[in-house]
Amino acid sequence: MFKSICAIAAGSLLLASATVQAASDKGTIVIKFAHVVADSTPKGQGALLFKKLTEERLGDKVKVEIYPNSTLYGDANELEALSNNEVQLLAPSLAKFEKYTKQLQVFDLPFLFDDLAAVNRFQKRAKGRQLLRSMEDHNIVGLAYWHNGMKQLSATKALRVPSDAAGLKFRIQPSTVLEAQFNSLGATPLVLPFADVFDALKSGKVQGAENPWSNIYSKQLHSVQPFITETNHGVLDYMLVSNPRFWYAIPHQIRMQLEGIIDEVTFEVNRQAEAANQADRERIAAAAGTQVIALNDEQRNAWRNAMQPVWQQFEGVIGADVMKAAQTVNRNKSN
Numbered sequence: 001m002f003k004s005i006c007a008i009a010a011g012s013l014l015l016a017s018a019t020v021q022a023a024s025d026k027g028t029i030v031i032k033f034a035h036v037v038a039d040s041t042p043k044g045q046g047a048l049l050f051k052k053l054t055e056e057r058l059g060d061k062v063k064v065e066i067y068p069n070s071t072l073y074g075d076a077n078e079l080e081a082l083s084n085n086e087v088q089l090l091a092p093s094l095a096k097f098e099k100y101t102k103q104l105q106v107f108d109l110p111f112l113f114d115d116l117a118a119v120n121r122f123q124k125r126a127k128g129r130q131l132l133r134s135m136e137d138h139n140i141v142g143l144a145y146w147h148n149g150m151k152q153l154s155a156t157k158a159l160r161v162p163s164d165a166a167g168l169k170f171r172i173q174p175s176t177v178l179e180a181q182f183n184s185l186g187a188t189p190l191v192l193p194f195a196d197v198f199d200a201l202k203s204g205k206v207q208g209a210e211n212p213w214s215n216i217y218s219k220q221l222h223s224v225q226p227f228i229t230e231t232n233h234g235v236l237d238y239m240l241v242s243n244p245r246f247w248y249a250i251p252h253q254i255r256m257q258l259e260g261i262i263d264e265v266t267f268e269v270n271r272q273a274e275a276a277n278q279a280d281r282e283r284i285a286a287a288a289g290t291q292v293i294a295l296n297d298e299q300r301n302a303w304r305n306a307m308q309p310v311w312q313q314f315e316g317v318i319g320a321d322v323m324k325a326a327q328t329v330n331r332n333k334s335n
């Protein structure tokens, strides 16, 4: 009896180790890619395209698992999970890296970039590319910039001039630049994770927010925000990041293929983001119960004048060189 129990136990042990052996012989690299938005957004589509191209070209060498809508990790814990290698790819919005580098705060400065094309030029130039490497001391390597779009202000009341925002509470991402931006309007900023925005707006915990059209539409934020002002006052873009200990341990040949795929996906995401946001803008404008408010030049200048003093406040921490480089990319000033 004892002999047969021992034989069964030894057999199970052998089977278990054979399975582990087989799994490691197979050597499939698993890349978990977590993000906080819907599949239909520019980032969501980029993640899905990365999975598709990787699995088509690398077969069972690499498996990509996508976790959208904060289903695996959210704003509160995703960067920590990356550093612990519990997730291998993320694409947080640039505002969410403030803890790791102050330089990326340049992207949060209001009215710094005229449009997404200007943002694109900055990201492609030397200074923008340098920022991809600005968090390596914190075990974060930037692989690419992905666009979402320009941000719009939404609220429970019509925002036509800056003083309309005074006294309202706005949800913000964890960024001291965005905090200062809303303070400059006499409004109260409140940091909340993206996953909580809809409920916070619906319950009245906050009365306003700033988002690109795609995030507003995919989360149906317009159903709880009767007024959206087309301010285009800032940008919401992403950095695709990994943990360098994981990324540089991928066998060279495979990593080169993955980086090639990332370049292709980046091109597609960035080519389609503007159109995707415009399509969502049209859907929102057509929806009952939400008014899209367009600003004339004079009104938009009033918002710019109210928010722009924030630049000076942050020049010391962001760096004059970074800010200067960013200011050269607008159409009327670019080469």
Ligand code: SIN
Pocket: 036, 037, 091, 092, 093, 148, 173, 193, 194, 211, 215, 236
């Ligand atoms: C995202 O687009 O990833 C979310 C941005 C936000 O937190 O507002």
